[in-house]
Amino acid sequence: MSDAMTTDLYEVTMALSYLREGMTRPATFSLFVRDLPPDRGFLVAAGLEPVLDYLHRYRVTQQDVEVFASVLGRPAGELAPLLGLEFTGEVRAVPEGRVVLAGEPLLEVTAPLPQAQLVESYILNRVSHQTAVASKYARCVLAADGHPVVDFALRRTHGPGAAYDAARLSAIAGLAGTSNVAAAHAEGIPAVGTMAHSYVEAFETEEAAFRAFARSHPGPVTYLVDTYDTRSGVATAARVLRSLGLGPGCAVRLDSGDLGVLAFQARSILDAAGLSEVRIVASGSLDEFAVQRLVRAKAPIDVYAVGTRVGTSADAPYLDSAYKLVEYDGRPVMKLSSAKATAPGRKQVFRRPGCTDVIGLAVERPPAGSVPLLKTVMTDGRRTAERAPLGTARQRLLADLAELPPESRRIEAPTAPRAGLSARLTALAERVRGQIRQRLVSG
């Protein structure tokens, strides 16, 4: 399936119409999130890198044209104006890892109108999904309060592609590793994981399973101890570890039951066996809320493994995002629909200390003490810089989180800062709104 086919049909019908009408002047579309989901005090910008890859390679091929014609039930000749179309425009965007707020453009595309329109579906998909998931992982790291967190989401994301994305985003958010081999390898993330219940069950006894695993994998091991009975499983693990002379670097994993209570019991059993260096890993339906409860209860859990609920951002699996035309051929435009009105013009976000942001026009001079968030990342359809390593995005996030007010970093009932609008943007929106209303009345 080609990139150009991964589109909503209406992008194709609109682009064709623009070409036929000769409407190929520069257009700017702005991608932003209207409102944050409940229980989000901030968002983490993500998805830009795959978008730039996509724009760089975007090209409408002969096969694409034939497919467009086929699904529209038209002769291929009618779609010919689209053949060979590439993306030759500019992208200004917030780099991955930066904290963003409601209403702030994450990305602005300026390109000949048909191009900027055709790429909408893909861009919106990538940025919305990845920003939602990165934000969820970031909250887990905050909740863990210094304890390592690892990603086990592969088995329940929305397809294997989403699992790869989740693992990559988890690394930006500061997780310490992922179980996803493909992502660990390609993105340079530590790979983690050891055994499932099936492994224990495949042997006649739990002890036989633990001994076999150590035989096959010399070095530190992590034993899953809750297949039959957690306390009994921890005792068996302790016995095997002692008899094999193992300890440092080893761990037991708890995956069911009351993880807080069981962690205290496991710690006692391990300590009594002289295995104070053996760590405890907890997993099973964990998200930032559960992690925070365990951390606050001072449960002796050393590593938290999060999966399903975090990799799918289960409490907020989508963002209320939009990719809106804000300027065409130098003319600022806006939408007035109830509750979905947009602001016109090419924009910039000016960040001041404490994430007290101002959304203004791209042409404005930054207010004193502010830095602009959107950077030019693509011109003439080409990246302006090399892809940054994940660690760079991670550092951006750490710096921005340090600036966020405590109530925005809070796990339970956080409140997000609201960006203000600059005087010039407010005035422009008023003027354009007035012009549209005038046309509606006179029309």
Next chain:
Amino acid sequence: MSDAMTTDLYEVTMALSYLREGMTRPATFSLFVRDLPPDRGFLVAAGLEPVLDYLHRYRVTQQDVEVFASVLGRPAGELAPLLGLEFTGEVRAVPEGRVVLAGEPLLEVTAPLPQAQLVESYILNRVSHQTAVASKYARCVLAADGHPVVDFALRRTHGPGAAYDAARLSAIAGLAGTSNVAAAHAEGIPAVGTMAHSYVEAFETEEAAFRAFARSHPGPVTYLVDTYDTRSGVATAARVLRSLGLGPGCAVRLDSGDLGVLAFQARSILDAAGLSEVRIVASGSLDEFAVQRLVRAKAPIDVYAVGTRVGTSADAPYLDSAYKLVEYDGRPVMKLSSAKATAPGRKQVFRRPGCTDVIGLAVERPPAGSVPLLKTVMTDGRRTAERAPLGTARQRLLADLAELPPESRRIEAPTAPRAGLSARLTALAERVRGQIRQRLVSG
């Protein structure tokens, strides 16, 4: 990224250990959903076709072995036992489109233990995700009560792959079309969609936009009428349609505001203009709950477009699924962990009229009047039948929905039938549980 790399690391460490221990006898894993999410009275089995494609092509290559070694920090030679491993086993599964309930195996894999283990992550991912999403779309079709529903989910699914899956599943569920060009083309689904707000805004006036669209696309058109003011937009659409002599096959789309109220107003304006054949399409944050409210209010909406909330199954974005070892080398096994206990043995689901199901052992004779749900779909690593067209899955779903009790088809607060367990399965579970407890006590 190869298929074999799309795995949790622990599948690799376990498989390697099984090979080293000579544990390559047949194992059966059973995939089922422990409990249905709230607001689900049934699930729609899905994801089997991509799983069969994956198993058919599964092969651990030299590159995979090197990647496994790299992420484990071991010499590649240690991973050599995995090289060339293919899937040579059997799959018994519930065909796509059939209704399934909590605890019922959707799929059972029987293969040499290392093979059956290695494919866990991918299989769980595909079946869990697709079953969740297919079930959500099916509820939309029920809510629409005969009105066509179409899929607009592409822009907010978890990556473009998930969008493709969503479109395919929407067709199984009975939706009438999708906006996703790639999926429409490849799966033979009608492609739908016309214009966005950006199209209207790119022109000086709404009327100029509507006229241009008709010029570019001869034949019936659908006008988006809420860019500035919905009633004014409908009036403009009516004026343009009349002046162009258009009507039959055309539509207006409402995408914001109180869709019920606006639909009545739009209908009045259109009817007054003699355009009673022009249809009304509604979109914007719709899911089965919103669709049902509009249908019950008898809003004059002809077509419902669902997207974000349905394509992501937003109120239940994952299922509590498991892929559990139930038999190894002829020995039934089970897990006893609190609240996550599993039942041992190779299973079958016997469906009786009214979806009063009994979960039994695969070797049992079907109870009178029942049909077995799991079919053998792969033997020796090869499909036993051609891939069925989507329409076949759709017909299975229709037949099963007709059998479901009304309270399970209900949109608000549905109740799901509970499958019973056969006497033989209950007895086997008791016996295995006793044996494990005995070993724990004596161990």
